[in-house]
Amino acid sequence: MIVRVRLFARARDLAGEDALEIDLPSGGSVADLRARLGETCPALKPLLTRAAVAVNEEFAGDEVIVLPSAEVALLPPVSGGSDG
């Protein structure tokens, strides 16, 4: 199945796109999606281990299964709480 992954901030800059179409086997998990993202777009690799994945606007752990209709996004670390 094809999953469209939205990219934000540094992820979008690294990929040069604001979304990527990822070919994921049916029943694939967020961990599988991360691996496929790295294969499809190697430029994202430095970010992949630190970025969060959101499925249907909720943070999703590596074990979560990605359904065909899901809205998926790759979220780089957010601004953080140390300043401002």
Place this chain on the structure above:
Amino acid sequence: VIRLTREPIDYAGLTERVRSPHCGAVVTFLGTVRDITGEKTTVALDYEAYGGMAEKKLAEIEADVRQRWPVGDVAMIHRLGRIEVGEISVAVAVSCPHRADAFAACRHAIDRLKELVPIWKQEHWADGRTEWAHP
């Protein structure tokens, strides 16, 4: 009140909005674009949000704050787009009957916002370079 906006934040209006005769304490936090980080000078920040999820997370934080403290009202506004040094990027206002709760609730709200809400900032340094901030 929860809002993402590209306009300057009316923090006085926001503060006024949470005031009530039942609440003896109002605490407002204003996050302001700072000029110096370490040895580098910032001229502006650019904020980008995953809009739908950001609003959802803000609503969850509001519900969490209301559950933990006897809150009269909570308001959270985050500005998006380019923001110059000295301008306000985020405002959180909380009213409670007493000040200890108002301070604690406001602190909790801004800390959770920074941790959970998918909003990213890009530094525009004085030397012309740009860089996405990350912890």
